[in-house]
Amino acid sequence: MSKSSTIEKDIYLPQLATVEKRRLMNATEMYLRLTIDEGIFDYAPGQFVEVSVPGIGEAPITISSSPTQKDYFELVVRRIGNVTNAIHRLRLGDKVGIRGPYGNGAYPVEEAKGRNLVFICGGIGLVPQRSFVNYVLDNRDDYGDITVLLGTKCMAQRFFQSELDGWSHRKDIHFMETVDEADDCWQGNVGVVTTLIPKIERELTSALVFICGPPVMYKFVLLALNEAKVPRENIFLNLERKMKCGVGKCGHCQMNNLYVCIDGPVFRYSDLAVAPEAI
Amino acid sequence: MSVKRINKDIFTSFIDKLIKGQNVIGVQATGDRFDFAPLDSAKDLRLDYDHTLQPPKKYFLPSVETLLTYDIGAGYKSVLDDAKFIIIGVHPYDMVAINQMDRIFSQDNYDAHYMRRRNNATIIASDVVTPSKNVFAGSMGTAVVKEGFDILITDIGDAYLAEIASKKGQELAAKADGLVAATKSDLKKRQDVWAENQSRLNKHQLKCKPCDIPRLLDKAYNHPVWQEKAETCFSCGSCNLVCPTCYCFNVQDYVNWDMKSGSRDRAWDGCLLDGFAKVAGGHDFRKNRADRFRHRLYRKGKYVPAKIGGEIACVGCGRCIDACLPDIANPVNVYNRLVEDLGIK
Numbered sequence: 001m002s003k004s005s006t007i008e009k010d011i012y013l014p015q016l017a018t019v020e021k022r023r024l025m026n027a028t029e030m031y032l033r034l035t036i037d038e039g040i041f042d043y044a045p046g047q048f049v050e051v052s053v054p055g056i057g058e059a060p061i062t063i064s065s066s067p068t069q070k071d072y073f074e075l076v077v078r079r080i081g082n083v084t085n086a087i088h089r090l091r092l093g094d095k096v097g098i099r100g101p102y103g104n105g106a107y108p109v110e111e112a113k114g115r116n117l118v119f120i121c122g123g124i125g126l127v128p129q130r131s132f133v134n135y136v137l138d139n140r141d142d143y144g145d146i147t148v149l150l151g152t153k154c155m156a157q158r159f160f161q162s163e164l165d166g167w168s169h170r171k172d173i174h175f176m177e178t179v180d181e182a183d184d185c186w187q188g189n190v191g192v193v194t195t196l197i198p199k200i201e202r203e204l205t206s207a208l209v210f211i212c213g214p215p216v217m218y219k220f221v222l223l224a225l226n227e228a229k230v231p232r233e234n235i236f237l238n239l240e241r242k243m244k245c246g247v248g249k250c251g252h253c254q255m256n257n258l259y260v261c262i263d264g265p266v267f268r269y270s271d272l273a274v275a276p277e278a279i
Numbered sequence: 280m281s282v283k284r285i286n287k288d289i290f291t292s293f294i295d296k297l298i299k300g301q302n303v304i305g306v307q308a309t310g311d312r313f314d315f316a317p318l319d320s321a322k323d324l325r326l327d328y329d330h331t332l333q334p335p336k337k338y339f340l341p342s343v344e345t346l347l348t349y350d351i352g353a354g355y356k357s358v359l360d361d362a363k364f365i366i367i368g369v370h371p372y373d374m375v376a377i378n379q380m381d382r383i384f385s386q387d388n389y390d391a392h393y394m395r396r397r398n399n400a401t402i403i404a405s406d407v408v409t410p411s412k413n414v415f416a417g418s419m420g421t422a423v424v425k426e427g428f429d430i431l432i433t434d435i436g437d438a439y440l441a442e443i444a445s446k447k448g449q450e451l452a453a454k455a456d457g458l459v460a461a462t463k464s465d466l467k468k469r470q471d472v473w474a475e476n477q478s479r480l481n482k483h484q485l486k487c488k489p490c491d492i493p494r495l496l497d498k499a500y501n502h503p504v505w506q507e508k509a510e511t512c513f514s515c516g517s518c519n520l521v522c523p524t525c526y527c528f529n530v531q532d533y534v535n536w537d538m539k540s541g542s543r544d545r546a547w548d549g550c551l552l553d554g555f556a557k558v559a560g561g562h563d564f565r566k567n568r569a570d571r572f573r574h575r576l577y578r579k580g581k582y583v584p585a586k587i588g589g590e591i592a593c594v595g596c597g598r599c600i601d602a603c604l605p606d607i608a609n610p611v612n613v614y615n616r617l618v619e620d621l622g623i624k
Contacts, residue, residue, distance in 0.1 A: 008359070008389070008391040008394070008395065009389070009391065010346075010347075010357040010359070010391050010392070011388045011389065011390060011391070012346045012347060012357075012392070012530075012543070013347060013355055013356075013357050014347075014354075014355050016354050052355070052543075054349045054350075054351045054352075054355075054532070054541070055349070055351065055532050055533075055534040055538075055541050056532055057530070057531060057532045057543075058530065058532075058543075059559075078560075080559045080560040081558075081559025081560065082559070083559075084559065095352055095354070097349075097354070097355055214562075215562055215564075240558070241556065241558070241564055242555075242556050242557060242558045242564065244528065244529060244530045244545075245528075245530065247387075247388035248387055248388060249383070249384070249388065249390060249526070249528070250527055250528050250529070250530070250545075250548070251526070251527030251528075251548070251550060251578075252527070252529075252548070252555065252556060254574075254578075254582070255564075256577070256582065257581065257582040257585055262387070262388075276500065277564070277565070277570070
């Protein structure tokens with residue numbers, strides 16, 4: 001070995017964070033507000049952390065808060081596997097391990113300046129997008145028109161409702177929502193999120209478009225955006241994959257030659273031409 | 280760098296001397312096969328072996344290792360392996376694989392767990408005496424190795440030549456008696472061994488240059504070979520398990536009996552295994568067997584090379600060919616088929 005390292009930082013070692021707030025937002029989504037116990041935690045919109053629950057394991061979760069908010073960071077976790085179920089069982093004051101923030105491909109905060117922005121969110125896909133939406137709202141003068149489309153399966157699965165109500169009452173953000181299946185109380189749009197896309201054709205012109213949702217959603221949204229003649233360079237996808245290390249070693253999140261952990265999780269659509277496994 | 284000649288008897292007593300003072304790992308027979316294992320006596324060392332069941336990778340990236348320990352509420356502690364060791368008998372193709380792993384684990388995000396072991400190791404490589412039945416190192420340019428080892432041993436018949444290539448190698452060689460400078464004729468014999476090994480270690484002939492493979496794969500993504508080969512694939516992951524350049528891993532937490540403390544361990548994983556890319560909730564991002572089969576050969580021939588500066592991440596050891604029950608894993612067969620169908624221009 002020719003090289004020997006002088007600084008041997010362990011990339012797998014989590015730091016501790018404390019659960020400051022927790023709130024079950026619907027049957028499956030838990031909101032957590034965390035503070036790092038030591039030092040400063042700085043991140044970019046779109047970056048994620050590896051959250052450890054001792055004895056259970058680690059899971060990659062995108063940060064939902066905007067970094068304009070300095071004192072804490074927020075996660076929203078769907079109860080779906082071992083770690084996320086354990087996260088749901090955390091109580092106030094409990095400690096979790098945090099590694100990160102990770103993701104060299106976060107939202108393009110600089111490139112987006114002065115541009116019109118469209119966010120297309122499917123269900124829990126709202127969670128990562130919220131980080132950038134709130135970042136833009138906190139730096140409102142730097143950005144053009146903002147449009148947010150949100151599609152949720154049913155009313156019972158909606159979350160962040162008061163925040164979304166706030167968005168829909170603001171004059172400087174255009175928020176549209178739909179549910180796949182409506183009940184009698186629902187007076188809004190019905191149908192999958194793509195049904196909203198024809199309604200914003202004007203907004204889509206020259207906008208940067210950000211997509212985040214379940215795997216099945218991307219194809220249909222991309223088809224609709226293609227129809228609306230949005231150039232691929234203007235489209236960004238926030239992707240998820242199975243992930244263990246978060247630092248480009250374990251191989252799980254690889255999509256062809258790209259790694260979601262180090263190259264993403266936010267990808268420009270035109271950069272994904274080399275990665276057919278992405279969508 | 281210097282090349283010394285060492286009498287074979289003296290080499291044996293040198294190894295015995297090393298065993299007395301430190302942790303020495305060497306190639307030994309296990310039944311009618313060979314493997315790397317802790318060495319108790321120099322007489323067990325078999326530098327005439329064809330290939331080992333497992334590559335020496337396991338001493339740098341163990342099949343299971345503890346990364347961290349934790350105490351619930353009190354946080355995590357790194358577990359780094361400080362044991363120094365000497366490993367004897369690493370073949371050139373395996374040495375090339377270790378050199379590639381060193382790049383993977385040291386670049387970008389430095390992996391202290393792998394690198395600590397690597398820096399604690401002294402590697403005595405050895406040129407191949409007996410070619411294994413499926414080796415194709417000659418095709419991959421890995422029948423001979425120029426770097427990475429601390430000492431390289433070459434059997435020239437009546438003696439060994441030892442190339443001392445590093446400070447660690449010098450320190451080790453200082454413990455050997457009876458080292459004399461290699462003569463011109465000795466060095467000529469070594470050149471002959473190297474030249475012969477290029478053709479002897481080539482039981483499967485690749486019909487293109489290794490450096491052509493990435494370009495070949497650029498146009499092969501939708502070729503029928505992936506589906507055809509994968510038809511009989513068991514998704515057993517044996518090809519991953521024996522590969523010296525496979526390094527994907529899984530990470531899992533374990534709890535001690537006190538229910539308060541435990542460890543976080545990492546273990547080898549394999550991209551051929553069903554569920555390698557499956558997330559909680561059930562969505563599988565590489566569900567088709569053919570896609571997983573293709574992914575392995577693209578990693579070896581395109582994705583990993585792009586990360587490490589172009590070198591193909593298949594070193595031609597032939598272990599996957601031996602390990603594959605349905606006999607579909609041979610990378611040469613697949614790459615040659617693509618050369619025939621698609622050409623390399």
